[in-house]
Every structure is written in structure tokens, then in C-alpha cells.
Amino acid sequence: MERTQFDIRYATLRRAVIERDFAHLNDKQKEAVFNTEGPVLILAGAGSGKTTVLINKIVNILRYGSGVQCEQAPFFAKDEELRRLARYLAEKPQTEEELTDMYRLCSVSPARPWEVIAITFTNKAANELRERLNTAIGAEAASGVWAHTFHSACLRILRSNFDKASLSRNFTIYDEDDKRRVLTESIRALGLDEKHYDPRAVGSEISRAKDNLLSPRAYEAENGNDHYRKTVASIYHEYQGRLSMSDAMDFDDIIVKTVELLKKHEEVRNHYQNQFRYVLVDEYQDTNYAQYVLSSLLAGGRRNISVVGDDDQSIYKFRGATIQNILGFEDQYPDALVIRLEQNYRSTSTILNAANGVIKNNCGRKSKTLWTENPAGGKITVYRGSTQEEETEFIASNILRDVSEGVPFSKHAVLYRNNVLSNNVEQAFKRNGIPYRILSGLRFFDRAEIKDMLANLWIIQNPADTLRLKRIINNPKRNIGDRSIEKAEQIAHNEKTTVFEILKNANEYPELSRGREQMTAFCKMIEELRQMEEFLPLDELYDELLEKSSYMSALKIKNDMESRARIENVLELKSNITDYCTRTEKPSLNGFLEEISLFTDIDRYDASADAVIMMTMHAAKGLEFDHVFLCGMEEGLFPSFRSMESDDDIEEERRLCYVAMTRAKKNLRITCADRRMIFGQTRYSRPSRFIEEIPQEFIEKFEPQTNITENKESGYRYKPTEPVTLPKISSFVTKKEEQPSANLYAVGEMITHKAFGRGMILAATPMGGDCLLEIAFDGVGTKRLMAKSASQYMKKA
């Protein structure tokens, strides 16, 4: 088609209107948002507005389609339309009708919501996407967009095509723990020694195989010469057999089966390739081979694929992520548009330059230099203590100083390489009465009683699930012992049916005479619940389950501390179910179990509580905090001993360091200790090489003062932080609220503290619902503590 003068004027106006709609973006971000057609690689540095770009791109696709890129006027356009468009540009549309009219005049084949799929790695990212789409384009359109994690998107596809994916309707999902158990069973069943074939090592080897889309047979063919791997291949084979007997899939299978489905069934592939006009993938640097194949398949129709990632933030190689996907994107799509987002909106320039200085030491990256218009901010503090106690006391006293200056606890995060370091920090926080929250550790859904109840629900959904069946069959006690189950398993194996079927018909097998009444009773209970599931709402079904399984009554009879806590947890699971039912359109047992199995503890992170947040550096990815502490920055811990042998591993550690540093918005403090107790031994180490890699001009160093090192009495040898004048008690906090422990202490009073000994209260400042005390301890010096939480360590002298 010829471009006319009219077309050119129209396209110019249209572009101006659309540009105005996205005026809050910078030029690079706009480029990423406007180029909807064809493959686009967006290299987005830390804090460069990656999520913003993703969301705006979707909004653009839904609102204007390929609007900006289209050079033609719409077919219906006459001079009248052109004039209207010009008017809308001169003055913004006021009424709803005018706005709709403007969108119509500018849009060129806009996508419908379900034609867009945006894939993320975490539920948190997917939820954030959904929420921000909600505000941008309204709930109705937003809910149509496929904003999912890789796993939930795949489950959605698998559920609608379970027959073609050779799955049963009610397939079960095994988590990492279930996986390990099945692996142990498999290893034993093959008569192998667990010492030689560690289930964890074998499990990750199998995961890597699945990441690379290798079936047991293909894996064996590739590794036939290696004795160990040959055995792993047979375990892999056995393991898959057991999964399929239980109608179960592990996390890796969710991706693998979807890829298989799309590869094998042309009509399914065509369906999704037609449906998804636009495919967007977040955190592309962390995709593995299978996920790469999957996204390529989904985008295979129109090749409108946008991937967002940062090769410098790839920290999951050990889980099979391959940086090759992002590095090779241009080879895969030679016509790809590459856009670099290099302006950072998060950190001070000091922090950013320091992080740049570190990551610069890595080879094999896409060249990219982040810059910022943000102010320089303060220098990065590097504190070197002689012991871990000094280190953590430094962190605690720094936080208290910030708090006394009006910064809430919740603006602080402590990040560490390794979970064991959290103990020390935790102790220091307890001593100093600092409220804190640890992310990771024991998850709610990992608690035994929760897993028990979920296992029950899984069985109702899919009685073939032998692993879960074994978990609950004798819990609460039904006098069905391991031996009886072993026999039942044997029979099931011989008759090629499920254990549940055998137990149901226990009367027919003389071997099972021992517990046959209990067995049939149990199966009858499950079958009744299965029938109820058809018509009962989910939360009522759960009540029935608690009742019929006597799980609750067994706990009530025990009635000790632990059982009471368990009852609470079991009830909390109920509120989870109720919550799920209210916010889901068509609640189902299926849907609930699926959601739960893809849930992680980061999803429970509640940013509203005023507490310091502690987590591993890995867990911090994608988050940001005003004040960040990186602790345990020592050779051997970070970078870890294990990574020191290979350059590749050191580079991954360095990327992790880069990720950790760039979490900080305003202030970054790095700490280490010369000597620490770890794994029951005292170890001495040098400060991390990564500290050395930070250009010195961005750093202010604090080291223990050697001249007071001999002060045995106190044990604390670092230079105390500068005395700070506490803010005056301001009028708005003086309103008398019931603060029992907070008001217990008066200025001038003497107290004793478990850790610090005798001291006198110098000042008491009400703060939030608590009170900040400044106490002069004998020998130890002046400390600031929060009254409420420190009171358990303190009493009046």
C-alpha cells in the first residue's frame, strides 16, 4: 500500500498521542514498550525499571496494538478523524467516551487480553504484574492476561490437555521433599547403597537431565560410559516409573511434559501459537534449556517474543539456569532488536558505582554500564570485627542508631550468603531488642501437620498417590504398620494396580488379615470424602476431613504444647482454604492444591510489619531496601570455599555479590569478622576479595582499635559508634497508650541485663508502640535497646 501524505500526518499524530500516554518512561524504556512486533531482547540492569517496562508493554499491546509501529492511517479514517485526533493531542480527552474514541483512533489491531502471556519466575513477580495491570487497564482485562510463573502456566496448559499429555485427570504434584522420598525408595528398590548414591545428588543430576529434556533412555545414551551416571540412569528410570504409578509429577516434569505435549501434538501447538500473539518472559537469564524451548515453542507462531533479563544477575546456574539463553538470543533471532536499559533509579551513585566496580571483574558478559542521576549519598561502610559478636553488635547498634534518627526497622535488611549466619545476627537482635523477621527456614507448608492435612487432601483428589497414602495411613494411629503396607505394595505391584485398590479390598487377601478392618474403614472414609467433594464447598469438606480422619481429636487428646500449636496450624490451613475460596471464581480442590504446591515462603513476606528483614542474598533478588547490611563477607564464606576451584563459580559468586549490593537504595554496610565459630570450629579468615574489588573512594573502613583490644572485661573491642543525640519526645507520640513494658523504665533507674550486666537508664524515648532506651552499662558502654523486646533480658536492679 502506498503511503500518502494523510498516512504520514496520521502516523505522526498517533505516535505523539501514544508517546504522551507513556511520557513517564525514559527513551530506552519507550523503545522497549513500543516495539511490539518481532523478537526483542531487553537487557535490563538492576533497578532500571524492568517490571515497569513489562507492564507498560502489555498495556501498550492491549491498548494500541502495534500502533506506534504502523505507518498507515486506519481504513475508516477521514479528515474528520484526523481532526479529532489532533484535538485530543492538544487537550487531553475529558470524558470516558472521548478517551475510548482516542484509543480507537490510535490502535492498530490491539491484542485481546488472553492473547498475551507474560511468564515470570516467582509468584511474587506474577502477582505484582497482575496487580499493576489491574490498576492500569481494569480488573476484567487484567484477569484475562496470562500472567503466570513458568510452572503455573504449564499446569494450566496441562490441565486443559491432560489426555493428550498422557496424564490422568487428577494428577498429583510432588514437591522437593516428596521427590527425595520417592528417590530414596527407588534407590533402595534397586538394591543400591544410599551412601554411594546420595538421593540429593542423584536428584539434582536427574533434575539437570530433565532441564535438558533428556528422558531416562536419552540420558543413559549420553552417559553410557560413565558407571555412576549409568546407575543414575537406572534410578531415573525407576523414579519415573514410581511417579507414573502414583499419577504424580515433580516440578521439573511440569515443564518437560508441557514441552512434550507441544512438540508431539501439532493441533495443541497450533492452538497456543495462534492464541499467544505476544509472549513476554521475565528474568530470562535464569531460564534453563527446557524453559528456553518452551518459550520458543509458545512464541513460534508470530515470533513476537520479548525477553527481559540481566546476565549480571544470573545466580541460579547451580539449578540448571543457563546464561547461554540470553547470550544466544541474537543468534536464535538474527533480526532481534536489542535494547539496553542502563539508567538505574534505585540506588545512590556511590552504591551503583561500587557494584559496577565489582561486577566489572567478570568476563563473558554483555557490555553494559549502569548509571544514575541519583545523588551520591554516603559512603559504603566496611566494618571488620575481630569476632562474629563484634560484627553483629555493629549491625545491631547501627540499626538502633538509624531508628533513633527516625528510620523504621522495616527499612533495614540483613543479607547473608548462607543460612547458618542468621543465628548470630538473630542473637544480637534478641539481645538488643530489635524486632526482626527471617525469610526462609521452616516454611508453614513444610510443617508436619500441614503436610499431613495436605496429604489427606491430595489423596481425596487422587487415591493413586501412594507416597501421600503412606504418609497418612497410620496417622493418626490406625494400627496399620509398615509391614502390612509393604505387603500391600507387593500385591499392588504384582497385580499392576494401586495400593489404594488393594487396601480397599483388603478382605480378599489373607496376607493382609492383620489390619484389614482398619484398611477398609480408611478407604471407605476417603471414598466418602471423595463423594462429598462433588457438592460440598471446599472449607466444609476440610471440616469433614478433620472430623472423619480423627486427626483433630488425636491432637486434642494429646493436649501438650506441641499439639496445641499443631491444632492452631491445622486451623490456619483452614483459613487459607477459606481465603482461597473467597478470592477464586471457581474454587476447586484441584485448584487449591495446585496453588499451594507452587507456593513459597517469600510469598508470605509481609512488608507491613515494622521489623528488620533477614534473608539469604539469593532470596533478596528482585527486592529492594533503603538500608542493607551484607554480613559474613569473608573469603571462604563469600565467595564460598566450594566455588574457589573454578573461575565460573567465582563469577557466579561475584554476580551474587552484585545482586546483593544493588538491593540497597540509600545506604550499604558491609561487615566481616576475622574469627568466627562455624560448624563447631573456630575459623580465621580474610575479608572477601569482593570488598577489595570495590573502588576505594566509595568506602569508609572501620576496624577494631588495637589499643583497646586488651579490655578483657567488656569483650567488645570495637570503637563504639558516635554518641547520638536522641530526638526530643515529640508531642504526637506522647498520647498515653497502654504500653505495659515500654513504660516500665524511668530515666535514672538501675537495671541488669543478661548479656551486658548492670546499667543505668540515660534516656527513654517512646517510639511506635515501644520505647527506645539508652542505657549506660558498666564496662560495656552505652547501648540503645528497645524496651518491649529487651525486657525479657532485663530486670530492675
Add this chain to the structure above:
DNA sequence: AATCCGGTTCTTTTT
């Protein structure tokens, strides 16, 4: 079937 003891192990872990 439950409990105790002793030996072993100890990165990170979006789903």
C-alpha cells in the same frame, strides 16, 4: 512401635 544414641554432615534453592 517408639525412643534413644551415635555418626554424619553442614551453600545458594524463584517452582
Add this chain to the structure above:
DNA sequence: GAACCGGATT
């Protein structure tokens, strides 16, 4: 130092 697992013991 602690947590977890497996085998042996009651």
C-alpha cells in the same frame, strides 16, 4: 553446634 538419619534397643 545442631540437626538429621539410621540402626539398635526397649
